[in-house]
Every structure is written in C-alpha cells, then in structure tokens.
C-alpha cells in the first residue's frame with residue numbers, strides 16, 4: 124500500500140498560503156515533537172523565505188524529553204527559533220510571546236523608524252494535518268473559537284484570530300505534499316495521525332510500529348503488554364489482541380482491531396513517550412543542510 128494523502132483542498136491551501144504570505148510578518152510552523160524533521164512540509168521553506176520564523180515542537184508531552192532537547196539545539200543552530208510545548212496548555216506557552224517579539228524585532232524596529240505605532244504582528248500558523256495548529260491558537264489566545272479534533276483535516280479554511288493588540292494569528296488547514304519519497308516517512312506521518320486511517324493499512328502500520336519501537340529500544344510493549352524484544356510480530360498481535368479483548372466472534376484475535384488498539388495506544392501515550400526520530404550527529408552523512416531563516 125502506498126502512503127499518501129494530497130486531496131484537492133491541499134492544492135487550494137498551498138495557493139492560499141502563497142497568496143497570504145505578503146500579509147505575514149512571522150511564520151509559526153507547528154511540527155510534532157515526535158517527528159520534528161520528517162514531519163515538516165518541504166514546501167514551507169520556499170514559501171516562508173525571508174520571513175521571521177518560529178517552529179513549535181508541539182505534543183511534547185508525547186515525545187522523549189532528552190530527544191526533544193536535542194531537537195531544540197538542532198533548530199537553534201539553524202536560526203529558526205524553536206519552542207517545545209504542550210499546545211493544549213496555556214502555561215506551557217508562557218515563554219512564547221517574548222520569543223515572538225524577539226523573532227520579529229526587525230519588523231518592530233522598522234515600524235518604529237517609520238513612525239508606525241502598535242501595528243500588530245501578523246503570524247501565519249501552519250504545519251501538516253493534526254499537529255495542533257487550531258489547538259495552539261485557541262490556548263494561546265485564550266479562546267475556544269476554532270474547531271479542533273483528533274483526526275486530520277478538521278480545519279477547512281483560513282481564519283484570522285486577534286489575540287491582543289500585539290499579535291494576530293492566521294489558522295490554516297493542514298498541508299502535506301504530493302508524494303512521500305520515503306514510504307517509512309509516510310508511515311511515521313500516518314502513526315502521528317496526520318493521514319486519515321482509511322488511507323492506511325492499519326495492520327501493516329501496527330507491524331511497522333512494533334518494529335520501530337524495537338529499533339528505538341522503547342520499553343512500551345514490554346511495560347504495557349509484557350512482550351519481549353524477540354517475540355515474533357504475529358505472536359505480539361495475539362498477546363495484544365487478547366489483553367485488549369480485540370476478538371472475533373469465535374474467540375480468535377481480530378488483527379484489524381488489535382492494530383487499531385495498538386496505534387491508539389501509541390497516539391495517546393499509553394506506550395510511554397516515544398520520539399520517532401532524533402537528529403543525526405552534526406556532519407554525519409544524511410544531516411540536512413543548514414537552513415537560513
């Protein structure tokens with residue numbers, strides 16, 4: 124099965140982001156702290172060229188803490204201001220306004236020189252689907268006007284939210300790109316819930332998750348299900364299915380339901396905090412180019 128999701132509304136979103144860019148002072152990109160680099164839309168660097176930029180590593184409550192620290196250092200070295208947070212939690216965002224003012228200091232200074240007082244900073248909030256863009260705007264602005272939901276594609280159109288006299292935020296629909304060259308990246312993007320489950324093969328995805336957790340030496344499968352590192356995948360499915368009561372009428376394990384349970388466990392943090400990638404050591408092959416802001 125090919126992992127892909129680029130419905131018609133994303134072509135429209137891409138066009139609208141491009142059109143809106145001239146109104147924007149700051150791009151606030153949200154990336155999932157569990158997949159900070161592979162889960163970024165490669166189109167965005169071109170689109171946001173020349174703008175002040177912040178990257179929020181959201182859902183940090185679900186990612187491994189020390190790996191998130193490594194990502195913060197990674198992005199700091201690339202002059203895109205990083206900030207890790209739980210987007211649902213206002214107090215987790217308390218350091219963000221000073222960072223926004225710092226990232227936009229050139230604009231603030233330009234306005235001051237031209238005698239323009241109090242023109243708000245206009246920030247576009249973007250990222251792939253389901254990373255928490257609308258949740259972030261709601262918590263940061265202290266309102267609940269934007270619709271959120273734990274599935275991709277909740278936000279369908281753009282909407283400006285005035286946070287206060289200093290900042291206005293533009294919510295945008297989640298944007299992916301036409302083809303994942305590396306299908307493992309497609310699977311990881313599906314695991315964090317940025318591709319609709321109907322567009323995935325859940326059994327394959329759950330098998331992939333088991334393999335990945337072993338590679339990452341995550342203790343989640345052993346802690347929650349008592350599954351050892353060398354337990355074959357079909358046996359792991361049997362154990363999980365029985366523990367979760369994911370059974371068919373005759374009492375056999377239902378693999379499809381079991382897969383859905385395991386993926387839910389991952390998404391809700393029941394397998395522990397799991398970062399799906401960590402930065403490659405600087406200078407090693409495969410380290411992406413340093414990106415200027």
Ligand SMILES: Nc1nc2c(ncn2[C@@H]2O[C@H](COP(=O)(O)OP(=O)(O)OP(=O)(O)O)[C@@H](O)[C@H]2O)c(=O)[nH]1
Pocket residue numbers: 181182183184185208209210211251252253254255256257258259270271272273274275276277278279295296297298
């Ligand atoms: N654990 C955790 N969940 C979060 C966090 N931020 C958002 N969520 C949840 O993630 C889900 C998606 O949130 P949304 O705000 O709708 O995401 P979005 O990026 O606007 O999604 P689209 O509009 O579909 O592109 C919701 O169930 C949120 O409660 C976070 O920091 N931690």
Ligand SMILES: [Mg+2]
Pocket residue numbers: 256257258270271277278295296297
């Ligand atoms: Mg949204």
